[in-house]
Amino acid sequence: MSKYVTIADDEEAEGYRSISAIMTEAGHKMNHSSARNYVLRAMKKFAYAIAKQEGVRLSDERAWEIAKNPTFQKTIGELFEQEVLRY
Amino acid sequence: MNELKTYFKDVGKYPVLKRPALMELFKELNETDSSAAKQRLKQKIMLSNLRLVVAEAKKWKRPHVALDDIIQEGNIGLMRAIEKFDYTRGFAFSTYARWWIQQAMRRYVSSTTRVVRLPAHILAAMSKAHTICNNTASMSQAGPSIEELGEKLGMSHNLARATMAATKGTVSLNSDIDYRSEGNVRDVLQDRLPSSVPTPDEFMLDGEMREIIRGVISKLSDKEEKILRLRFGITDDPKDHTKHPITYNELEELKKRSEQENK
Numbered sequence: 001m002s003k004y005v006t007i008a009d010d011e012e013a014e015g016y017r018s019i020s021a022i023m024t025e026a027g028h029k030m031n032h033s034s035a036r037n038y039v040l041r042a043m044k045k046f047a048y049a050i051a052k053q054e055g056v057r058l059s060d061e062r063a064w065e066i067a068k069n070p071t072f073q074k075t076i077g078e079l080f081e082q083e084v085l086r087y
Numbered sequence: 088m089n090e091l092k093t094y095f096k097d098v099g100k101y102p103v104l105k106r107p108a109l110m111e112l113f114k115e116l117n118e119t120d121s122s123a124a125k126q127r128l129k130q131k132i133m134l135s136n137l138r139l140v141v142a143e144a145k146k147w148k149r150p151h152v153a154l155d156d157i158i159q160e161g162n163i164g165l166m167r168a169i170e171k172f173d174y175t176r177g178f179a180f181s182t183y184a185r186w187w188i189q190q191a192m193r194r195y196v197s198s199t200t201r202v203v204r205l206p207a208h209i210l211a212a213m214s215k216a217h218t219i220c221n222n223t224a225s226m227s228q229a230g231p232s233i234e235e236l237g238e239k240l241g242m243s244h245n246l247a248r249a250t251m252a253a254t255k256g257t258v259s260l261n262s263d264i265d266y267r268s269e270g271n272v273r274d275v276l277q278d279r280l281p282s283s284v285p286t287p288d289e290f291m292l293d294g295e296m297r298e299i300i301r302g303v304i305s306k307l308s309d310k311e312e313k314i315l316r317l318r319f320g321i322t323d324d325p326k327d328h329t330k331h332p333i334t335y336n337e338l339e340e341l342k343k344r345s346e347q348e349n350k
Contacts, residue, residue: 019317028310038314042307049299077319079300084312084321 043067046076091155098141101134106179109135113174132169132180133162139181140165140188147192152199157192164191202257212240212250 019035030038047066051058058066066072104112109132116128140161147157168184197210205213219239223231231239237247260273304312315321 019314022317023310023314026313035314035318038311039318042303042311042315045303045306046300049303050296053295053299076300079296080304080315081319081321083297083300083304084316 039073040064040067043073043076047072094155094158095141098137101137103138104132104135109180110174113172113180117174129166129169133165136165136181136184137162139184143185143188143192147189147196149196149200152196156199157195160191160195161188164188167191205253209250209253212242212246213254215240216247216250216254 016032016035016039019039020030020032023030023035044063044067047063048058051063112128112132116125116132119125119128140158144154144157144161148154164187165184168180168187171187172180172183174180194207194210197207198204216236219236220230223235233244233248233251236251237244240247240250242250261271263271307315
């Protein structure tokens with residue numbers, strides 16, 4: 001399975017290389033793979049939280065699989081945006 | 088039906104105790120401390136009054152309510168009457184028990200014959216309102232106003248209005264609107280409801296999901312949250328992270344700072 005996952009059809013979304021460049025410029029030195037890992041780890045947290053709510057125990061492998069899923073990422077992205085922009 | 092016949096046959100086997108014998112049992116029940124003895128006495132009283140329940144149940148027979156269910160509810164009422172009866176007052180037990188049996192049956196019949204269950208006090212108010220409306224209508228052409236009804240029932244105008252609305256009953260979504268035109272109530276409601284209105288299920292799911300998302304976001308570090316914002320394109324200017332909306336943690340810090348300043 002590919003390590004890289006692109007969020008489809010989102011012109012505003014940044015690629016991992018530009019994310020790492022912006023973050024490095026802001027004082028958080030990182031390369032593109034670190035940026036990707038940050039995103040995937042956050043996605044994993046969402047996957048675990050949702051599974052817990054449903055009463056399902058996820059294996060680490062399965063959690064990674066879900067975290068990398070583009071549809072899952074897109075859905076979380078939409079919900080994340082709605083929540084973040086509430087403030 | 089056979090089961091009911093068997094029940095009637097069984098009930099007939101238990102002798103109906105005369106008033107003095109029954110009073111003796113209640114006296115014994117009142118004086119004994121042993122729970123086993125109390126249980127035995129209650130059972131004896133119960134069995135001797137099962138026929139009373141059957142006789143009352145026949146009065147409450149309704150087309151869509153099973154007689155055995157009414158009897159069962161009546162038996163529960165009888166048990167309550169045994170618990171609460173005070174033999175020292177000198178009244179016959181059957182007079183007292185009949186009230187509890189009827190009350191249990193009335194509640195059961197009222198709650199099962201309606202599609203939407205109504206609280207017992209509203210059912211009682213509806214019955215009173217019906218009597219008031221009938222009496223007023225016989226005296227004058229117009230029925231009582233909501234205000235008059237509220238005053239007579241001893242309830243607020245809003246509750247009186249809701250009680251009157253509840254008397255109108257329910258309409259099936261599949262029922263025809265008009266005998267001349269095609270279509271049913273559901274079609275009309277669907278036309279009138281905006282398509283964007285979520286169903287209750289969707290609403291609940293959405294709410295639960297938001298709670299989860301909110302919980303995870305609150306645990307993300309500033310760095311993680313900023314990266315996610317960039318990834319999902321949540322910013323006015325994606326090239327300038329300083330213009331991003333503030334994070335949860337920053338918001339909490341701001342709140343704390345303002346609280347300290349206010350002190």
